[in-house]
Amino acid sequence: MPRERTARRAELVAVGAAIVLVAAAFIVPRIAGEQWRLSLYAAAAPIFGSWLPHIGWGTVPAIVLAAAVVVAGPAAAARLSWPRLLVTGYVAAVGWALSLALVDGWRRGFAERFTDPNEYLHEVPGVTDIPAMLRGFADRILDFQPDSWTTHVSGHPPGALLFFVLLDRVGLGGPTPAALACLLIGCSAIPAVAVAFDALGVREHARAALPYLVLAPAALWIAVSADAMFMAVAAWAVAILAVAARRASAPLAVAAGVLFGLTVFLNYGLVLMALPAVAVLIAGKTMRPLGYALAGAAAVVAAFALAGFWWLDGYHLVVERYYQGIATTRPFAYWWWGNLAATVCAIGLASVAALTRVPARLRAGDPAAILITAALCAVLLADASGLSKAETERIWLPFDIWLLAAPAFLPRPAARIWLTVQAAGTLLLVHLLLTNW
Template identity: 50%
Template sequence: MTADPRAEGPGSPTRSRAVPPADLVAAAVVVALVGVSVAGTLWWNPARQLGPNSFKGAPDDFGEWPIIGAPYGHIGPGTVPAAVLALLAVVYGPSLAARLPWRRALLLGYVASVGWITSLALVDGWQRGFANRLTPGTEYLAEVPGITDIPAMLAGFTDRIAHGRPDSWTVHVAGHPPGATLVFVWLDRIGLGGGVAASTVCVLAGALVAVAVPATVSLLGHPDRARVALPLLVLFPGAVWLGVSADALFAGATATGIALLALATVRHVAWAVPAGAILGFGIFLSYGLITLGAVALAVVVATRAWRALGLAVAAALAVVGVFALTGFWWLDGYHAVVDRYYEGIAADRPYSFWVWANLGCLALATGPAIGPALRRAGCAVRTAPRLVAVVAGAVVTVVAADLSGLSKAEVERIWLPFAVWLLAAAAFLPARSARWWLTLQAVTALAVNHLFLTNW
């Protein structure tokens, strides 16, 4: 049943101030963190440049300033569609999310998310922003033509992770388990090879977060709050990096896995099997995704669905077993990647800087709304313990990834699978302030994409 917009509660309009001062302060803290991170990068980096050539000192923050030759930023074929979509989402998004039947609202949210991600990508142009985004020599697609024997590739995958050998994997392939590369190999085998197809799949997968996260919020017993969160997940500023990167695929796949796990805990336990299989495959997409187990566990603990946990773990272990039988052992790959990381760029990225500047990158991807959202989540422990548990699980994933020292810069992209679960906290924002926060989120994404030439 659609919530009555006049009812009291988290989604009700009242005569009180639309944005309380405490929320404004929390948002200001987020903005300040981003500003300090950027300033710190410029101060620490002798070149005074954000970009791929600034690997010494405190390198590679959000992208390159397009100030040389383009002092006022840049525009592209996606500029107008992105601005129009943002305007429509701000004006109509909250009301449509509140009154449409839930499945239609989710479908509309997905379509809008695909449009938003694609439009932002096209701000950089068709070739640079979309078609060729995944085709450089450092990316997965560069290795696809040479993989003619998948079992042999998996059996010898770890041996080719080390840098500097004649047969060393390219950067992105070496830095991830083989599941990520397999996805693009499989796409090529079914006739969807090349940059355009790969980018399209990544965008379509990345947009699933706008469905999976609100759906999980609803399944955990907060359908009204889920309707508040839906438009904010659509206008997720991290969409700048969802379009186009393989991390969009990672975020969409794992978010779907967690949503299916939530479905298993409150509907039919059989959903735990595909949930576990997807999440099990997720750790073979990126090593860091194993920390998303904190979010998945939070869903199970909050609902006390222990049978669902058992089935999901069994399905995940089955995936691990399949990879092990083919010759790839996850821990061996992980240790090889750590060695390569610290022999390479990690040596030039000081932990003392990035352990806090990473949070500035994350804050830019989640947008200023994350401040008041997390503040309100912290105040809702007694009234919405299930949802707060999921948000807390996302916080744990970020803290673990940050303190590990294996994430230094680039986390506005790498942490997208974590960021979307932090934004589950947006469900706690009052509906009366939704358009305010949607506007700030949209402006953040548009500003980043037009003022920076993002690296991903």
């Protein structure tokens, strides 16, 4: 009992500190000078969006779904058969993300999200020759050229644009199909986390975490952003590697490596997914899949290189492009901690509270704690890099999804309380702010 009281006290201290951090991140821009506030390039800093109190068609469904998960989620997660639980969790996560998007309206919140001229779809019609696009991709990264890529395309490796081009090629062109694809693929990260935990021998953690994953505040950016798709690819890479480690399966390890390879051609920053990858092998107490996974990843790198795009060239040009734009103006003195405040908004206070229990679990060798710690380290390294000033509530989704599983460590009797906290915080954000992504 004394140990549990100490743990609960630590939770409250962490939550209190997180609330202060988020409050400061919202308040400081309001009281600072106008010129400094404008330099943030985020009207609702630390969230990339604008202040707009509103309700919408998704308000009632979101509240009803949240109430259902709070009331019945923990019991259902403990009782349902494993396959039914994974399917139910996925469907509920899709419903939650879609409901939150519809608070902003069908067109504004969902169907037209990808019509912004800075988005990937802006460049899709101009890609008439995919091999030529890959060969010349790096030449168009830098800004202030007649044919410079638009902001999002230039800021990512060609795999991101290629995804939307291929969607268009198979008849799913346009903003609505793109939004649906990102939503449906992105939400598959929820069962991927559960599969990873199960493969590492902690299915009970997966069951406990699923209601929290379903009600993830990050769903605000899963619907709708391409980063949700990136998150799912990275999450399944981790999950398949975990299964490969358990089964000693070379084909699965190669498949995991291929997915890891693809992630770094979707987002340069996802090289940090190497930390969760290594964590999986440490948690699984085997390094046997490593060579096969590296071979799979190397095959992806080689394929893009043969097609004409060398990842390192793209990365160095992106860093240069980054400082051609608003990154030179956005103050790192605010964003290094503003980014963390945005992350708190994405993972919720329940995750913050649960992270205080991770060190003890880590000392006990808990596989889930090892994986969550690796994801947290990835977030901190990404923050320290200075290459993510703002918009991290979206950009860091591939890392956040593992932090969202941390509430599995919270006491089971308190599950409804913490789920209510997660849902209430998310509903408050979606009804007060209009997010840009």
